[in-house]
Every structure is written in C-alpha cells, then in structure tokens.
Amino acid sequence: xxxxxxxxxxVSLLAACGSQPTKEAAKPxxxxxxxxxxxTTQAVAVNPLDDPNNILSHRSVYYDFDKSIVKDEYKxxxxxxxxxxxxxxxxKVQLQGNCDERGSREYNLALGQRRADSVKQLMEAAGVPAxxxxxxxxxxxxxxxxxxxxxxxxxxxxxxxxxxxx
Amino acid sequence: MKKFASCVALLxxxxxRPAAAALSIEIVGGGENQIPISVVPxxxxxxxxSAVIAADLARCGMFKMIDPGGDQTHDIAQVSxxxxxxxxxxxxxxxxxxxxxxGQFEVRFRLLDVAKQVQLAGFSYTVSKDQFRxxxxxxxxxxxQQMTGDPGVFSTKIAYILKREKHFELQVADADGYGAxxxxxxxxxxxxPAWSPDGRKIAYVSFEQGKAVVYVQDLLSGKRHIVANxxxxxxxPAWSPDGxxxxxxxxxxGHSRIHIVNEAGGNPxxxxxxxxxxxxxxxxPDGQQIIFTSDRGGSPQIYxxxxxxxxxxxxTFEGTYNVSPHYSPDGKSFIYLERNSGHFNVAVQDFATxxxxxxxxxxxxQSPTFAPNGKLILYASIYGGRxxxxxxxxxxRIKQRLTMQSGDIREPAWGPFVK
Numbered sequence: 001x002x003x004x005x006x007x008x009x010x011v012s013l014l015a016a017c018g019s020q021p022t023k024e025a026a027k028p029x030x031x032x033x034x035x036x037x038x039x040t041t042q043a044v045a046v047n048p049l050d051d052p053n054n055i056l057s058h059r060s061v062y063y064d065f066d067k068s069i070v071k072d073e074y075k076x077x078x079x080x081x082x083x084x085x086x087x088x089x090x091x092k093v094q095l096q097g098n099c100d101e102r103g104s105r106e107y108n109l110a111l112g113q114r115r116a117d118s119v120k121q122l123m124e125a126a127g128v129p130a131x132x133x134x135x136x137x138x139x140x141x142x143x144x145x146x147x148x149x150x151x152x153x154x155x156x157x158x159x160x161x162x163x164x165x166x
Numbered sequence: 167m168k169k170f171a172s173c174v175a176l177l178x179x180x181x182x183r184p185a186a187a188a189l190s191i192e193i194v195g196g197g198e199n200q201i202p203i204s205v206v207p208x209x210x211x212x213x214x215x216s217a218v219i220a221a222d223l224a225r226c227g228m229f230k231m232i233d234p235g236g237d238q239t240h241d242i243a244q245v246s247x248x249x250x251x252x253x254x255x256x257x258x259x260x261x262x263x264x265x266x267x268x269g270q271f272e273v274r275f276r277l278l279d280v281a282k283q284v285q286l287a288g289f290s291y292t293v294s295k296d297q298f299r300x301x302x303x304x305x306x307x308x309x310x311q312q313m314t315g316d317p318g319v320f321s322t323k324i325a326y327i328l329k330r331e332k333h334f335e336l337q338v339a340d341a342d343g344y345g346a347x348x349x350x351x352x353x354x355x356x357x358x359p360a361w362s363p364d365g366r367k368i369a370y371v372s373f374e375q376g377k378a379v380v381y382v383q384d385l386l387s388g389k390r391h392i393v394a395n396x397x398x399x400x401x402x403p404a405w406s407p408d409g410x411x412x413x414x415x416x417x418x419x420g421h422s423r424i425h426i427v428n429e430a431g432g433n434p435x436x437x438x439x440x441x442x443x444x445x446x447x448x449x450x451p452d453g454q455q456i457i458f459t460s461d462r463g464g465s466p467q468i469y470x471x472x473x474x475x476x477x478x479x480x481x482t483f484e485g486t487y488n489v490s491p492h493y494s495p496d497g498k499s500f501i502y503l504e505r506n507s508g509h510f511n512v513a514v515q516d517f518a519t520x521x522x523x524x525x526x527x528x529x530x531x532q533s534p535t536f537a538p539n540g541k542l543i544l545y546a547s548i549y550g551g552r553x554x555x556x557x558x559x560x561x562x563r564i565k566q567r568l569t570m571q572s573g574d575i576r577e578p579a580w581g582p583f584v585k
Contacts, residue, residue: 066466066487102530103510104489104503105357105577106402107459107466109371109378110415110422110443113399117420136377137399137417141355148530148548 048084049163055080061119063157065100068114070122078119081161082126089132092164095119097137098144100153105140112137115159189343189555189575191225194565200230201313204255208275209240209262213295215273218302219259222320222342223309226542227564234258242276242285250280257286259309266292273301277309286312299344319537323581324544325349325359325368326555330573336370338385341537341580343568349383350390357577360403365584369393369403369412380414382429393429404447404456405429413437413447413456413473424458426473438471438478446490449473451497457481459489468502468515481515484522490533494560495540501525503534512545514560525562535580546576 048054061074070078085091097116099108116135123133145152205220223229232255239245240262250258261275276288287308291301300321307318319341328335328348334356339346350356354373361368362382369382378399383390394400398417405412406426413426416434422443425434438444442462449456457470460478465486471478482488487505494500499516506524512534515522525543534545540560547556549567553574557566568575 103487103505103532104446104459104466105533106415106446107443107461107489109357109399109401110417110445113417113422114443135398138355138373139357139378141357141373148551 056084059161061115061159061161062154063115063159065102065153065157066111068111068118070118075122078122078161079126082123082128085123085128085132086126089129092132092134093123094162094164095133095135096160096162097135098142098156098158098160099140100156101140101143101148102153109137109139109141112139115157119159119161189339189346189568189570191343192567192569194556194567200228201257202230202232202255203257203259203309203313204232204234204237204250204253205259206234206237206239206261208260208273209264211263213263213298215263215298215302215305216259216261218299218342219275219306219309222303222306222318225342225566226310226318226320227559227566228310228314242278245278247278247280247283255280257309257313259305261305263298270294271298273298273305275305277312299340303340303342316541317539317583319539319542319580319583322538322583323365324555325361325579325581326546326575327356327359327577328570328573328575329355329553336368336383338368338581349385349388358402359577359579360405361579361581362405363407363409363582365582368579369405371401371403380412382412393427393431394425394434396434402445402447404449406449407451407453413449415445415447424456437473438475440478444469448492448500450493451495457491457493457500459491468500481517481520482522492534492536494536495538499560501534501536501543503532512543512558514543523562525558525560526556528556531556533577535578537580538583542580544578544580546578 049056051057055077058077061070095116097112099112116137120133120135124130143156145155203223205216208216224231232253239260257280258278259275264272266272270292272290272292274290277286279286293301303321306320310318322341323338324341325338328337332353334352335348336350336356336359337346337348352372352374357371359368359370367382367384369380371378371380378401379392380394380400380403381390382393393412394414396416396418400416402415403412410428411426412429413424415422416425422445423440424437424444424447426437427434440460440462442460444458444460446459447456455470455472457468459466460469466489467480468482468488468491469478469480485504489503491500491502499514501512501514503510504513509529511524511531512526513522513524528547530548532546534543536543543558545556547554553576555568555575555578
C-alpha cells in the first residue's frame with residue numbers, strides 16, 4: 001500500500017525535500033525505473049506504461065466542476081489500462097480522486113472518492129478483477145497546480161491511475 | 167528511495183509549542199450605531215490589561231472608542247460624569263491592578279453609565295501574572311454583554327490549519343489571534359477541526375496514513391486516538407452537544423454517508439442509507455437533528471434529518487451549490503457556503519422564514535464557523551493570493567481579516583464558551 005503512494009503527486013513532495021529542486025509536476029509524468037539495459041546487447045522492450053507513444057503512458061482523467069462522469073475522450077485510455085491489467089494479473093493500480101480547491105473541502109473529499117470510483121467502475125466493467133484496483137480520495141488537499149484560477153483548477157479535477165510499482 | 171522514505175516520514179509532534187508567527191487582525195468594516203465608550207488606562211497597569219480591553223472593544227465593531235485624553239481616574243468617587251458627557255462617551259471603564267497575597271495580583275474594574283451616573287458592572291479578579299491577557303478578555307466580555315445584551319467571545323479560542331509549503335499544523339489561538347500554539351504538526355494535509363463542546367478536545371481529519379482518518383486529540387495532555395479509520399475516507403467530524411457522540415462521514419460501504427458513534431468507541435451507526443453523497447453533519451443545539459450536505463437531488467444542497475432517522479428535508483433551493491452548513495448556537499438559523507455566478511460566499515438562512523442573506527463578497531470563501539454567541543462568523547478566504555481567515559457579523563456589517571506573516575491559513579473552527 002505504501003508503494004502505491006509513489007505517485008506522481010508526490011513528485012512535488014520530493015521537490016520540497018530538495019532532492020529534485022526545480023522539477024515541476026505539470027504533467028502526470030511516469031517515474032517508472034527503467035531496467036538496467038546497458039549490460040547486454042539484447043534489445044530491451046520498453047515498458048508500455050512508460051512509452052510516451054503508448055496510450056498507457058497517459059494516466060489522468062479530467063472532469064468538469066462538481067462532476068464525476070468520465071468523459072468520452074478518456075474512455076480509450078481507461079480501456080487500455082483495463083486491458084493491460086487483465087493481461088497482467090500481478091499489476092495493481094490505485095485510482096486517486098482529486099478536486100479543485102473551490103467550495104467545500106469535505107464535499108470535495110466525497111466527490112474525489114466518486115471520481116476514483118467512476119474510473120474503477122469502467123475498469124471492472126472491462127473485466128478487471130476488483131483485487132487489482134483500489135481507490136483513494138485526496139479531495140482538494142493535494143492539488144497538482146497551485147494557482148487560484150481555472151487553468152489550475154482544470155488540472156486539479158482529475159483521477160490519477162497509479163501503478164503499484166511506481 | 168531512501169531519500170523518499172525520509173521525506174515522507176511523517177513528522178509528527180503532538181505537543182503544544184509556541185507557533186513561530188502570530189495572527190494579526192485588521193478591521194475592514196464596522197457596525198452602525200456604535201456605542202461610544204472610553205477605557206481609561208488602569209492604575210499601575212504595566213501588563214497593559216486596559217489596552218487589551220480597549221483593543222477587544224475597538225476590534226469587535228460594536229463600539230466607538232472615545233479617547234480618554236490623558237484622564238487618570240481610577241476611583242469612582244473622582245469620576246467627572248459631565249466631563250465624559252462632553253467628550254461624547256455613553257460609558258467609561260476604570261480600574262487598576264494591585265498586588266495580592268502569594269505573588270498574585272488583583273485586577274479591578276468598573277463599567278459606568280455616564281448619563282445615569284451609575285455602575286453597570288464591577289468585578290475583581292485575583293490572578294497570576296500569566297493570566298493578565300485572559301482576564302482582560304473576560305472583562306471585555308462583561309462589558310460587551312452589559313452594553314449589547316449578548317455574551318462576549320473575547321476570551322474564547324479559535325482553531326485553524328496553517329499550511330507552509332508541504333507542512334501542516336493544527337493551531338489553537340486566542341480569539342484575537344494572540345498566543346498561537348501548534349497542536350498537531352505533520353507533513354500531510356489536515357482538515358475539518360471540530361471543538362468538543364467543553365473545549366478540551368479537537369476532532370480533525372488527517373491524511374498522514376495516506377487517506378482521510380478521523381482523530382480526536384486532548385488539548386491538555388496532547389494524547390490522541392483514532393475515532394474512525396475504516397475502509398475508504400473517514401471525515402467531517404461533528405460533536406453532539408452533550409459531547410458524548412461524534413458524527414462523521416464514512417465511505418466504507420461505497421457511498422459517502424453520515425454515521426454516529428460514541429466518542430469512546432463502538433461500531434458507527436448509519437444515520438440514513440442515503441443516495442449520493444451525504445457529508446458535513448452539524449448537530450442542532452438540542453442534539454435531535456443534523457443538517458448536512460447532500461447531492462441526492464443532482465446538486466449539493468443542505469438537508470435536515472432527525473438523528474433517530476426518518477425522511478430528510480431539503481432546506482436550500484436557490485443555486486446549484488450550497489454546502490458546509492452549521493447550526494447557529496440558538497438553533498434558529500444556519501450558515502452555509504453558496505456558489506453565486508462563480509463566487510463562493512457565506513450565507514445565513516433563517517429556519518422559520520426560509521429567507522437567506524448573503525454575508526461575504528470574496529471570490530473563494532470557505533468553511534464558515536459560528537462564534538459561540540452566534541453574532542460573528544469566522545471563515546476562510548483567499549486574499550492577495552494567500553489563504554486567510556475573515557470574520558463577518560451575522561448582519562453582514564462588521565468585517566475583520568486575520569492574516570499570518572507567511573503560509574496559508576484555512577479551515578477555522580471557533581471554540582466554545584469555557585468557564
């Protein structure tokens with residue numbers, strides 16, 4: 001469970017600790033460690049979760065204000081992750097629901113849970129066993145963007161798909 | 167990896183320690199029909215008791231402070247009432263501080279009516295050196311009650327969350343922002359502090375376990391215990407008026423629903439198998455009902471339900487976003503947060519008439535909490551790009567702003583009257 005916390009959200013925490021002094025977590029980057037490939041001459045397959053050309057490198061579903069419906073544009077991405085999970089029984093994801101800062105922090109905590117659940121439901125409908133998917137809500141407490149404007153709020157209304165290995 | 171572990175290692179002090187920075191209060195707007203009053207500097211007042219009293223009265227917006235103009239009167243027999251009438255004072259406060267037995271001090275004051283030339287109130291307090299400020303606030307409370315008819319809240323405390331970068335502190339301070347102390351200090355978010363009715367404990371939600379968990383902390387001992395850590399989120403704690411039960415929101419059955427449990431423990435009881443989200447419970451003063459936020463009707467609105475169960479009654483109908491309700495101390499109205507053409511503001515609604523009044527005009531106001539006398543509302547806002555606290559009177563006229571030198575302050579909770 002603790003490993004599940006190694007999410008991109010916490011990149012900013014790392015930055016605060018000085019280990020990554022200037023990195024801004026503007027996009028949900030995928031900080032998955034590459035396998036050490038240099039020692040052999042064999043071609044090493046790129047981890048599809050890590051391949052920027054693969055839809056699996058996309059991990060965030062974004063929402064409208066006070067909404068938890070997964071918009072059509074994010075469904076192919078969620079479907080791709082569902083298929084990956086079905087094909088990799090040992091892989092596990094945590095779905096982390098987030099909200100923008102506006103309104104009630106407590107209502108946002110409940111809304112963030114519903115956002116995470118909305119992605120979970122799509123995954124389960126696509127055949128992903130429940131044991132491979134967990135959810136958590138951070139409400140409006142862990143904003144990715146810190147501004148008090150729509151640009152920041154739009155980034156913060158989202159569910160992140162975070163693999164356990166990350 | 168190691169670095170990471172040391173970074174997220176939860177830095178948790180559960181001790182009271184002086185906070186690095188103090189809150190300062192700025193008066194933004196005052197009431198109409200202010201009562202003209204003068205506080206004469208007390209005799210041998212090295213600790214500045216009379217200055218604290220005058221500052222309390224000036225800040226609350228109900229009084230017009232009349233400059234005593236060098237007056238040195240400490241004895242009622244020497245008061246020149248016609249002189250005070252000329253200066254325009256309706257009432258004056260005189261007093262002094264005198265050595266008492268055992269290294270203590272006697273603080274005496276009198277509140278005098280200038281027109282009637284009579285004493286309205288007069289008390290003597292025997293206190294130790296570290297109680298001068300509290301005594302000044304108690305005197306200001308007596309003056310406020312005599313002159314306005316409502317209890318004063320100068321001697322009460324407030325709690326709030328101070329966020330500095332990724333560090334969060336639950337702090338407690340005097341109602342004038344003085345003497346802030348960190349009660350909890352962690353490297354993860356804290357929200358929703360709630361005072362027990364006796365003022366000895368604070369329930370709050372901390373994310374230090376990676377998700378929302380409800381804790382109760384004893385302020386005197388610094389000890390705390392978990393009251394809700396079930397599957398999913400555990401949040402929105404609210405105390406019953408007798409202090410025996412806590413209501414909170416659990417998502418353990420897949421829906422965010424309000425439960426009630428004895429503070430000592432036990433299995434939380436589901437109040438209502440509600441559709442959609444139900445959260446942010448607030449007990450009525452008689453403890454028989456709660457008002458809460460629910461989006462069962464398609465948008466978040468305020469509802470009321472008996473804690474024994476039964477149908478929920480919708481209370482707000484205007485707009486598509488009404489949240490964060492709190493009962494007034496007299497149970498006759500409730501405050502809440504509403505969305506108005508993109509702005510989030512505090513409003514008050516009367517139960518009897520159903521009429522609402524908008525009280526604030528910020529862009530992103532949040533988390534309103536009643537003062538225990540029901541006359542003032544403390545809330546969070548954004549000012550100059552930073553999180554601040556603000557105060558508004560229930561008639562909307564008196565406005566104050568509380569700021570910190572650095573960091574964001576948010577999630578205020580006004581403490582109860584404490585004897």
